[in-house]
Amino acid sequence: MKSELAEVANDMVDTNKKYLIWNNKGGVGKTFLTYNLAVEYAIAHSDEDVVVIDACPQSNVSEIILGGNGVGEENLNNLRDRNTTIAGYIKERFSNSPLARLGNESSYFVKAHSVNPKMPNNLYLLPGDVDLDICSRLIAHIGSSPVKEAWKKSRSLLIDLIASFEADKTISERPKTFFIDCNLSFASYTELGVVASNRVIIPCTADAASIRGIKNLVKLIYGVSIDSTEQDEMFLDFNKEAKQSKIEFPKLHLFVQNRSRTNESDAAKAFKSHAEEIKRITSELLKTHPHLFTDESIDDRVKHVKDGNTLAAIINHEGCPLSNLQHKSYTIYGMATQANKAQIDALEADVNGVVSCI
Template sequence: MPLEGSYAIWNNRGGSGKTTLTYHLANKFALKNPDKTILLIDMCPQTDLSHALLGDDEHNQDYVSQIGTMKKDPMVFGEQKFAKTVSGYLDLYSCQGLPGSVDPRTFLLNVSKFNAQLPRNLYLLCGDASIELIARSLDHKRNQTASVSPFGAHAWKSITTSLKQFIAKIAERKGIKLVAFIDVQSSCSIISEIGLAACDKLLIPITDDHLHRNGFEYMFALLYGFSQPSSVYYYHRHFSFYYRAKQYDVKLPKIHLILNKSHRTATTKNNQKEWEFIFEVYKKHPQAFNLAKESLELTTLEQFKSEFVISISEETSANQIVRQAVRSHSPLLTPKKNSNTNNNNNSNNGSSSNRNSSSNLVILSTSSSSRLKNPKIVRSASPSPNTRNASLPNVNANCVNKSSDALNENFSLIKQDCLSLNSNLLNEELSMYSQNEQTNAILYDEVLDKIVSSLDRT
């Protein structure tokens, strides 16, 4: 089946919270779409996303380092071994491309086999620290002449689209409805370029500190060649990503959403000029933005922001519970335990519910050790395996689609009647956090729902 969607979460500046967003967004999307296979790709050398998803083993050793150093379950091809990581795949690809005899699923990890708290339809192409070293080799190889390159005259395009080919080959598998999320390194290195070239749509998280004209000029110049801030960009354009992508017919992603994190105390006037600049870029280059309908005309800044901007307060996104969920490898919200509801779901759905709850993507594992569970992770808040992906309540309609005041007033009602904060993710009582922090965590989940809904926009 064709790829249903591929999204890169990227900002060319660090500190935007993209990894935290990727973690929670992928979990939310997987829970709301149990019939789809959700692929996460960690392109950052810090491997924070991979650590958050997998956690540690029973000896307090992190899985990511074991996988990256091939101490755990390497992929064997001929007489060579490759780590089941993004670097392992790129290392194999750089030698000769992706051999037809290699199933790319071999490189993937089913997250729930390491961390039973997370959805069973989440799969990870794990990050590792060696990606920066691999990047140097890849940059050399993609600039080789046709006479020495194993890719001939297509070296630059082949290597730049190596991850896109990986995703496409998985999506070809019968019965798979694949959606990919890529956590892209905060820079414009070759690794970032490979990640950006692999996706169709771009989610850009920003903060008040990032929201200034120079920052957006630089980003637009790097990725699209727009708004070049100085003559240097023009004279050296032959080395730029956008120029070479156009030269070799590499499709660049379209901006799908700008996720604006701002302080509640910030005034609208502070950033008005910056938003007006972004809107002017849109009016000059609408082809770089992913409009719901090509015929749709956005003639005002308010219309543009309604279509492309989702706002979230810094206080909500930096919430301690939101961060603790990542540190403890846990989901933010869990379905309220209700035996009657679970029994009804099981009786109504029958065997089809169980079929839908598991992904059609089968991991090709060479070792049973990949089935180890993480004993450090508290699991009592997770649904049982038979009901893990049972239908969730309509969050927007019944739970958190309320004003902040209403959430504060009715917080206990929300917890009782719908989704509850996952208290076990804290390894402490939830009451140790203030009601305001708990409310902000639910507000953060509401923003995730808005983002997930926007991803349906073609």
């Protein structure tokens, strides 16, 4: 009986939403979108705990949350020195307990407000780490063990962290919502995010490379070819392993078209055609593979968020919520940078439009 109870405690809470924010393409604004959605969601839902998981070696979302340029980097380095990062946990597991939890998983999460008072009081962070690239080899090594279910356990490291955080009553017993910021590559640490999530938000831009990234994502995770082309076996490795391990795949929730603005007429035409192609892909997937999507009633699965432009630079530097920006001049590296009210209002309206669907 005791072992059965322990097994139940090891499971994640199904009712808690866990968003993977990923596209198999760089430069689509994944990190800035993750930051804005998580922080504004936390502000709007003070009765929940909101957790950002930085599963990207660049650790940009961690630096913003921890204080912005300079300060955020220093605070992140202090956490790295103490191994209080996602990579620190993976390395500790590899060295001491590859196939079972350490027992201190929830200690790897940082309350953002305690480091950066500009952050909402209900926001937590599992910090990123440049050593995640090294961890790819460690995860693969754990997964290659002859022990039963070694692959599944190696890809469940993030589940172990999340489930322990959810179960820690010293933190809170409130609902929790997670946002996982991923690197563009489908590395093994990205697989951790896929396995731990139950919903996917796909950031994209209106260009051909971003469309290829969407198609790759659908193929890599679900084993579905949007173009009905012959499947490359290498693309299906993760999907096959996950199915054999009886892992439940996350559901597609939203496509968020970032940087939705252009001025030149030729560029505008290309932009429009690519934007229409993204909408077509989404509609086609909904028609042919409805089981891949969340079952919530959403009028339009493709949302638009304007380019942050100057505001992104200010937020990166200040480490503050978008909704706290003011119509004034900010100093960035000794240079005056103006935050325009019209820009703030427009970006905030777009972000809140996405937050309302989360």
